Amino acid sequence: MPQDDNALGRFLRDRRTRLDPASFGFDTGRRRTPGLRREEVAQRANISPTWYTWLEQGRGGAPSTDVIERIARGLMLTEPEREHLHVLAFGHPPEASYRAEDHVTPRLQRVLDGIPQGPAIIINATWDVLAWNRAAARLLTDYAALPKPQRNVLRLVFSRAGQQSNTSDWLSVCRYLVGTFRASVARAGASQDVTQLVEELSALSPVFRDLWAENAVTAHGDGIKRLHHAVLGLIEMEFSTFTVEGRADLTLLVYSPATPETAARIRDHLARD
Secondary structure (H helix, E strand, C coil): CCHHHCHHHHHHHHHHHCCCHHHHCCCCCCCCCCCCCHHHHHHHHCCCHHHHHHHHHCCCCCCCHHHHHHHHHHCCCCHHHHHHHHHHHHCCCCCCCCCCCCCCCHHHHHHHHCCCCCCEEEECCCCEEEEECHHHHHHCCCHHHCCHHHCEHHHHHHHCCCCHHHECCHHHHHHHHHHHHHHHHHHCCCHHHHHHHHHHHHHHCHHHHHHHHCCCCCCCCEEEEEEEECCCEEEEEEEEEEEECCEEEEEEEEEEECCHHHHHHHHHHHHCC
């Protein structure tokens, strides 16, 4: 590989020279260049100094995924830097590695709270509802009143009493949800984490068991959802879904009134304490 085309080597060298040797317990004596030495990075990554030097110089052939991961840890790369390293080395981001978390950042919560008239929620790869705004609590579900294990979209749909009568075209909605759920957990690398949930739902709901056996896959997108609200009656809501940047396991769902008449009814309802 010509030196001028060695984007991987330049990135490694740049990250290496930005690190403080003293922070890693290395001697800070006479050094001709800032940052860690190549052999120090190799030591931290548990690889050959010669092999690491060749990588920076654009020689030695393609590295393995394991080597790139070791180097990423050795250089203490951030998650975006790690993804960029994989893109430079292999031409694509790393495989998804699911991290089960039960909260969102205050910034993401403020995004939800900034949507006053439409329900908005954030779910993780296993479709636990991690955060919601006031409109979601008033129009969809009072999530705060539920134990954490029950704040799950699929558990609410397939096991809560009365859920079937609250949603128009219930079976079509269920088929869409199950297909989308299957795609979500695969994209986030969480397939192994849903085994217990799938077994639980299959035992609770023959409908879920049959739909899961279909192995259908559906993409998150947008559409219209018809809900039977206890106070407002039938309401039509448009929904859109967004993946949270840098977090393939988190999805933002935003609902908006489908008609001006529905918007006015919702606005009046939300105005009441």
